[in-house]
Amino acid sequence: MQLEGWVTAETVRRWLEESDRVLVAAGAGLSAAAGYxxxxxxxxxxxxxxxxxxxxxxxxxxxxxxxxxxxxxxxxxxxxxxxxxxxxNPLYRRLRTLVGERDHWVVTSNVDALFARSGFAADRVFTPQGxxxxxxxxxxxxxxxxxxxxxxxxxxxxxxxxxxxxxxxxxxxxxxxxxxxxxxxxxxxxxxxDRDYLPTGRRLVRWLDDAPTDSTLLVLELGAGFNTPGVIRLPMEDVVRRTPRARLVRINPLHPDVPADLGERALSVPLGADRFLDRLER
Structure with a gap:
């Protein structure tokens, strides 16, 4: 679904409050919004x-x-x-603050280590692209x-x-x-x-597979388009499909569309990551 303005922000805030686990998924658009x-x-x-x-x-x-x-x-x-x-990086720090104390992981196609350098635990950041x-x-x-x-x-x-x-x-x-x-x-x-990255990826899979049946997962996807959709975008859709209590928020100024089969469990946000966080923080 795609909502506008403050309604979108309120929906994201509510979904965050209702989630005890967060998977942050990021592509090049996040680093671009952060100044790179x-x-x-x-x-x-x-x-x-x-x-x-x-x-x-x-x-x-x-x-x-x-x-x-x-x-x-x-x-x-x-x-x-x-x-x-x-x-x-200030934008990544704001994202870390948004996630707060919730149980979380990161998967990113970015190879700049900005997550680990901005407050996210390095052993919970999977970087399959190196x-x-x-x-x-x-x-x-x-x-x-x-x-x-x-x-x-x-x-x-x-x-x-x-x-x-x-x-x-x-x-x-x-x-x-x-x-x-x-x-x-x-x-x-x-x-x-890829030897150094595979153990982290296996731990992420276990974290997803071993979730309690009553837990709620929010997949927060930022800046992942179609340059390498098989790394972030498509796998995140599959995670939500096979996880009954999961939701997807897709933040992307150019490609925010979400699959119709996810219905009310997916939210399209046609903004860059910086403007998205601005709106949430108002």
């Missing part, structure tokens, strides 16, 4: 002026034919900004991954932001095990190393 919009051309220009002068305008550079030194300059600046920036905080071998020769920050710090020390190039090729990262190329530990193909 990959399509923000002005922010791209500020961070990466050398690449901007080449005509690039978006942080979505997968498949862009850049030389290795420029690509690693991009990765170092991008990941340092979104993953290693200090302190919690984490910018780790690097992996591209072969991969090993299921081991490595913290990205030491590698990126070496790159940034010799990065020329005006040209977009890494000036010392010795700073370009290699696999410590076999010497092959490395890549951020995020899901882009079958070589993705």
């Amino acid at each position: 919009d990959y399509g923000d051309a002005e922010r791209f220009r500020e961070l990466l002026p050398g690449l901007h002068r080449l005509g690039l305008r978006s942080r979505y550079l997968f498949g862009t034919p850049l030389p290795k030194d420029m690509m690693w300059g991009y990765w170092a600046v991008h990941i340092d900004d979104i993953r290693h920036s200090p302190g919690p 984490d910018y905080g780790r690097l992996q071998c591209t072969v991969p020769c090993t299921p081991e991954t490595w913290p990205s920050k030491p590698f990126l710090d070496r790159i940034l020390a010799v990065y020329d932001r005006e040209t977009g190039r890494v000036t010392d090729p010795r700073a370009l990262p290699r696999c410590p095990n076999c010497g092959a190329d490395v890549f951020p530990n995020v899901r882009v193909g079958p070589e993705f190393v």
